[in-house]
Amino acid sequence: MEVKNSILSFYAKLCCMDVAIKEFESVGLLSQVSWNAMIDGYIKMGNTIDAFHVFQRAPMKNVISWTSMIAGYARNGEGEQALNLFVQMVRSCICPDEFTFGATLHACSSLAVLGFGKMVHGCVIRYGFQAYVYVGNGLVNMYAKCGDIKRSSYAFNEILEKDLVSWNAMLFGFGMHGLSTQALQIYDEMVAHGMKPDKVSFIGLLMTCSHAGLINKGRLFFDMMSSLYGLTYEIDHVACMVDMLGRAGYLVEAKELSSKYSKKDTVEAKSSSYEALLGACSIHGDVRMGVSVRDDLQHSVDSQKDMGYVLLSNLYCASGQWKEAEIVRKAMVDQGVKKMPGYSWIEVKNKVTVFVAGNISHPYREELYMILNSLDPEMRNIQILPQGSIVCTEWLIENKGTKRFF
Helix, strand or coil: CHHHHHHHHHHHHCCCHHHHHHHHHHCCCCCHHHHHHHHHHHHHCCCHHHHHHHHHHCCCCCHHHHHHHHHHHHHCCCHHHHHHHHHHHHHCCCCCCHHHHHHHHHHHHHHCCHHHHHHHHHHHHHHCCCCCHHHHHHHHHHHHHCCCHHHHHHHHHHCCCCCHHHHHHHHHHHHHCCCHHHHHHHHHHHHHCCCCCCHHHHHHHHHHHHHHCCHHHHHHHHHHHHHCCCCCCCHHHHHHHHHHHHHCCCHHHHHHHHHHHHCCCCHHHHHHHHHHHHHHHHHHCCHHHHHHHHHHHHHHCCCCCCHHHHHHHHHHHHCCCHHHHHHHHHHHHHCCCCCCCCEEEEEECCEEEEEECCCCCCCCHHHHHHHHHHHHHHHHHCCCCCCCCCCCHHHHHHHCCCCCCC
């Protein structure tokens, strides 16, 4: 029996679930390790549905069972389920460990639910895990992504033995909040403490320089990454540089950089840098270069991707070229390109409510439309008007400035 349980766990860890299931069904008495291995195997494949079925069937659930399921939901973009399961775990009197808290804080970060994150922080203190670096890193990241940079900084300072992840999390936190001085100071302190920056560190630095308009600093970090630290450029590094140069109006330099690295990069890399450049063209209203970039994007990458079409359509809308924008929309339809709907969410009284663009089935839609209609004249009175670069392209094309929310 013990041998069969070991074989089952072996195949589950390798994600050979077909074989693992056969062993699972043939073993008479399954061990706790076997149940957990099956859950983990499904999670690694991104199959949270079957993982949860196994989780529910398990006669005994230990902290590993609960944590595997919570982490699986968090990693697969199902943050609400992760948080609900964490609550069930605590109510079941199962003591979380540092990995449980790390996974739960990751879910809070992805949903940007500050209230729930604070509650988890309280549990961290209650169970005595505030000194664990893995949990501390999760708190730094959670507070930063939930908009509370002061608490993020406090959580960072509370970590006694900081690792590279700690420094990177704080660097990103300051960078995403536009606090470039503090972000660069964190980098200097990190190096002074003997930490060698990695590729993630440089993404944070380039993002910071991009948002703060520190062009020369950004160029310096980009060169330093290769010349001083011997790191190779990834998709995000090139895209950050293109975005930084494009935002500042250096469109020609941005295009040259994009072309230089797209020749040897993957389809995904080409798409990422070209889309950043196309977005910059939209910001500066450079329709001519935008069309050129869109042509390069269409010839170089998957024509079924919607982002290039959307950005070009936004560019036409921003410059008032409605006919051209409609042509781009028609091309999307003709080529079978489907635009992924945008969505957002809000946390009220520890409950997350999701809003999806174009969805008219929201239970409170009448109240929502009433509020939007009341806000519209107020926005227009203080001259807050829709701009093509920041609102839905379909809305602009179909309405050309008229009022229509659904």
